[in-house]
Amino acid sequence: MINFQAIRVIYKYEMLRAWNTMLQTIASPVISTSLYFVVFGAAIGSRIQQVEGVPYAVFIVPGLVMLSLSTQSIANASFGIFFPKFTGTIYEVMSAPVSFFEIVVGYVGAAASKSLILGTIILLTANLFVDLNIAHPFIMVLFLVLTCISFALFGFIIGLWATNFEKLQLIPMLVITPLVFLGGSFYSVSMLPPAWQTVTLFNPVLYLISGFRWSFFEVADVSVAISLAMITLFLLICLVLVWWMFKSGYRLKQ
């Protein structure tokens, strides 16, 4: 038996929270995406011309989407679970007949949904600046969905782990943002010196961006199959971590 009502109210509550902060949720990614296009696309892109046969302004679109998606999924999901912990209202979820599965589906589902909406908005905004052709729309959507879910799960883990606001920001700021920037968001790995190309292969985000980019242009740094395998692996690791956290009552139960 699954407590569908609980999933429904948690999901609705989280979505409502985004609705109430609409300006922050929607306007800010649209503005920042536009800024990236102006700076990287128009100003710098005019000097780079083409990367692997794709105009630079178009080339950076998948990276831009991934940049926003990964950071926003983490931010949404981590805050969603951290805040009730912080204010103490989590007592209600803990005392309700709700399983960890339902809690995760509610919170992570809502965070992932918000990211999906966000990704769509960014793609639409990008389409205003450049002509986007998506070679493999289904794989593109698959990457989008997998990324939203796995990063939202990861954010959820951070939210459970964090005991204060500083810790909440720590991993996104010190780990995720650098990894995304260095994972080839704005460049092709082949543009790097050989030594750095090897180093970059240890960056998991590279696989994500590469695969996502392939779904647009059929241009990739690594094989798309490896990309899919990597994102799935990341998803599984996050699932196991979350499962363990609830099982042990980590940072929730004393």
Next chain:
Amino acid sequence: MQPIVSIQSLSKVYDSGHQALSGVDLDIEEGEILALLGPNGAGKTTLISIICGIVSPSSGAVSVAGHDIVRDYRVTRDLIGLVPQELTLGAFDTVWNTINFSRGLFGRKPDTAYLEQLLRDLSLWDKRSSELRALSGGMKRRVLIAKALSHEPRILFLDEPTAGVDVELRQDMWRLVRRLNDSGVTIILTTHYIEEAEAIADRVGIINDGKLLLVDDKQCLMQKLGKKTLQIELKQSIDQLPPELAEYNLEFSRDGSRLIYTYDTDLERTGITALLQTLHDVGLSLKDLNTSQSSLEEIFVRLVNSR
């Protein structure tokens, strides 16, 4: 009848090493009002938190309506409503949204009519569209009660419900507690106000230092532990007790006009008749008699200090 909540040798040691509960056994009968009395830090909240699933027990077991709270948590939590001690509420939700959230969380389908009645009963209906942060402390307390009752629980836990609550709300709350109790809801409340326990509870449990010192019917408790005193006012003051009265362990007031006899109501022979007879025999005449019984508070202080 099977107890609705059955607690067996429940212990809790927090990670900090603090022993919050040690070996608590307690059966709570369906339909009763049980008051858990104890000073701050006695373990009352820990006990409630374990039953509700917020804190994991270190050892021991709890069953609710015959179901284990860990294995059958869905069944047991569904039966329970909890009003926490702290005013923990989101800031930006409205009253109406938050009670609908609570109801759904407990797996119940939306029921507008029931929730409307609930808010009306708690004088919250006019505030249904208010944001929680805009409410006064008393109103927040009412919202917490409404949330706890939103899924129609059969057992209601009230953790220090009257801490920082004004007289009006306190009376409203007791009216509500009695009405819920009349409709069959079992009520467990914690308090450190003895008058409260005395006024509302059927049974009283006394907790100190993580141990349940005793649980008993309020009347029995007062009878069992309540010493009665008989004050005897004499027509003429005396300088010293006549030797015939020595066996009664009397105290007498400094001016010698009053004798105080302490006796146990539990005993078959209280010794009053004999004492009065002796007084008569030694020629002391009485002006007035007065008996008084110790309150729950005195019992409580005595218990907590003696262990």
